[in-house]
Amino acid sequence: MDNAIEVYNLTKYYGDLLAVDHINFEVRQGEVFGFLGPNGAGKTTTQRMLTTLLEPTEGRIVIHGRDLARDPYPVKRQMGLLPEEATVYTELTAWENLMFTATLYRVPRSERAARARELLETFGLWEKRDVKVENFSRGMRRRLSIAMAIIHKPALLFLDEPTPGLDAQSARAIRDLIRRMNAEGTTIFLTTHQIEEANQLCDRVAIINYGRIAAIDTPERLKQAFRRVQSVEVALEPDGQTHGQALTALSGVTTAVKMGDKWRLYTEDPSALLPQVMDYARSHDLRVVSLSTLGPSLEDVFLEITGQQVGTVRHETQARGRMQGVRGRRGGRR
Amino acid sequence: MKDGWLGRLRDEVAQAWAVTIKDMKVYYLRPGMIMFGLLMPFFMFFSFSVRREMAAAQGVARLLALTVFFTAAAAGPFIIPLERRLGTYDRLLAAPMSLLTLLLGKTAVGAFFAIGVSALALLVGVVVFGASIAQPWLLVGGVLLGSFSFSALGLIFGSIPTRNPGDVMMPSTLLRWGLLFISGVFIPLEEMGAVARTVAYLSPLTYAQDLMNHAVLGIGLLSPWLDITVLLVSGVLFLVPSILMHRRSRRLGY
Numbered sequence: 001m002d003n004a005i006e007v008y009n010l011t012k013y014y015g016d017l018l019a020v021d022h023i024n025f026e027v028r029q030g031e032v033f034g035f036l037g038p039n040g041a042g043k044t045t046t047q048r049m050l051t052t053l054l055e056p057t058e059g060r061i062v063i064h065g066r067d068l069a070r071d072p073y074p075v076k077r078q079m080g081l082l083p084e085e086a087t088v089y090t091e092l093t094a095w096e097n098l099m100f101t102a103t104l105y106r107v108p109r110s111e112r113a114a115r116a117r118e119l120l121e122t123f124g125l126w127e128k129r130d131v132k133v134e135n136f137s138r139g140m141r142r143r144l145s146i147a148m149a150i151i152h153k154p155a156l157l158f159l160d161e162p163t164p165g166l167d168a169q170s171a172r173a174i175r176d177l178i179r180r181m182n183a184e185g186t187t188i189f190l191t192t193h194q195i196e197e198a199n200q201l202c203d204r205v206a207i208i209n210y211g212r213i214a215a216i217d218t219p220e221r222l223k224q225a226f227r228r229v230q231s232v233e234v235a236l237e238p239d240g241q242t243h244g245q246a247l248t249a250l251s252g253v254t255t256a257v258k259m260g261d262k263w264r265l266y267t268e269d270p271s272a273l274l275p276q277v278m279d280y281a282r283s284h285d286l287r288v289v290s291l292s293t294l295g296p297s298l299e300d301v302f303l304e305i306t307g308q309q310v311g312t313v314r315h316e317t318q319a320r321g322r323m324q325g326v327r328g329r330r331g332g333r334r
Numbered sequence: 335m336k337d338g339w340l341g342r343l344r345d346e347v348a349q350a351w352a353v354t355i356k357d358m359k360v361y362y363l364r365p366g367m368i369m370f371g372l373l374m375p376f377f378m379f380f381s382f383s384v385r386r387e388m389a390a391a392q393g394v395a396r397l398l399a400l401t402v403f404f405t406a407a408a409a410g411p412f413i414i415p416l417e418r419r420l421g422t423y424d425r426l427l428a429a430p431m432s433l434l435t436l437l438l439g440k441t442a443v444g445a446f447f448a449i450g451v452s453a454l455a456l457l458v459g460v461v462v463f464g465a466s467i468a469q470p471w472l473l474v475g476g477v478l479l480g481s482f483s484f485s486a487l488g489l490i491f492g493s494i495p496t497r498n499p500g501d502v503m504m505p506s507t508l509l510r511w512g513l514l515f516i517s518g519v520f521i522p523l524e525e526m527g528a529v530a531r532t533v534a535y536l537s538p539l540t541y542a543q544d545l546m547n548h549a550v551l552g553i554g555l556l557s558p559w560l561d562i563t564v565l566l567v568s569g570v571l572f573l574v575p576s577i578l579m580h581r582r583s584r585r586l587g588y
Contacts, residue, residue: 053584
């Protein structure tokens with residue numbers, strides 16, 4: 001399969017600060033590629049370099065076979081960009097915003113109105129097309145912003161945090177749209193904090209940390225590589241919340257995290273832990289309200305890789321050690 | 335997209351025009367534009383002209399030079415940093431058009447504003463004060479050229495890598511006032527000493543004022559062709575630092 005994006009040795013310094021450190025990756029044509037990372041990891045810097053908004057200090061970006069530094073014009077015509085903020089012109093109406101963007105991207109005059117109408121109807125904004133955007137809610141502005149990003153039917157769409165702060169209905173509509181556009185052949189580069197969103201939408205994800213690619217793979221393969229973060233979730237009565245310390249002391253438990261009225265016990269071997277939990281409940285006259293085993297979530301993987309907390313316990317050194325075993329490509333020097 | 339350079343040129347012209355129309359709709363009625371673009375030149379004119387004996391035509395020539403200068407140069411320093419702060423500038427930079435196209439579109443925003451305000455000033459001068467215009471075509475050319483040249487000057491400040499219009503307004507105002515005071519607007523060139531006159535030649539406003547004198551009064555110290563040439567060349571040259579600073583902004587991440 002051809003690659004939509006190829007990144008070679010991409011590096012960005014802001015003065016002495018190294019924001020992106022010699023990263024290499026490729027995005028395949030027609031896939032939804034998630035780009036995850038904690039705040040300040042280099043996600044947005046990378047995306048800005050890919051969309052020509054920021055000049056790399058070093059490295060090469062090839063999009064649809066064209067070197068971005070040498071020939072950005074045809075590449076830009078095929079790109080759509082949804083910035084993190086809802087960047088719409090609030091003094092203009094929704095219709096004027098779309099017409100302006102359509103003109104910028106040279107959508108043929110005969111198609112502009114039909115395309116704008118289709119998008120406004122898709123996003124539930126048709127009735128408000130002549131209303132100035134300053135009167136729109138945050139969700140409506142976000143939807144309009146997405147409509148502006150795709151009015152020219154881009155082959156490659158960059159989405160920077162498309163759903164945070166939106167109500168569930170708007171977020172779902174946007175996720176559905178991403179799936180639909182992808183099904184129609186659009187390659188999606190999704191920068192997000194929303195791990196579950198990436199899990200649901202992405203064919204592959206890259207996790208960037210301290211400006212370097214820590215892992216690239218499909219969500220499921222990443223989870224398999226982190227079997228250590230499997231868990232057993234148990235709800236006990238009465239006073240189930242008071243048994244955290246004792247549950248943490250069970251053999252094989254690395255971390256116990258209170259999740260509402262339940263305890264999640266992280267372990268490498270859930271099958272060995274289950275009988276211990278039952279024994280503990282029996283010996284303390286506790287009723288097991290629910291008991292289940294859970295595989296590692298993408299969030300667990302993300303937290304392990306980025307050296308952040310899984311619940312209450314830090315695993316920074318362990319995570320760094322395990323990163324060596326994860327599939328994916330890493331940058332060279334730091 | 336049409337194929338070939340002609341199609342590309344047509345695209346770029348349409349894109350520049352779209353930027354201009356959008357900015358006119360979005361920013362012309364903003365308080366910053368009204369204050370620095372509309373009120374400031376009139377304020378300057380009345381501050382330095384009241385209680386001085388001056389013929390109506392002389393006053394109109396001065397007012398036209400001031401409005402063209404202040405109004406045209408007000409747009410760039412106001413609009414671009416504001417768009418950077420709101421994030422909307424990213425949309426323009428990511429769009430498939432050249433940086434020059436974007437800058438020409440932005441230049442036209444200030445220029446059209448200046449042309450509109452100058453027309454208003456001219457109307458007041460002719461209707462209220464009964465001034466007459468000696469060379470109307472020279473007036474049209476002077477207003478057009480001056481507006482584009484000074485709008486390009488304002489764009490230099492708008493191109494400073496910042497997201498805060500306040501960071502730009504200070505140096506922009508300082509330079510504009512500096513160029514105003516060394517020019518031949520308030521003290522005619524023929525009354526200046528040799529040194530002052532030499533310094534005045536460094537200000538493009540001097541040539542705009544001289545051209546307005548030719549157009550309205552029918553007399554000027556310099557050749558009108560020299561005035562036109564200087565305004566034309568300076569307008570083109572003013573775009574160069576804007577392009578360089580935009581490239582710097584792209585390196586810095588603004």
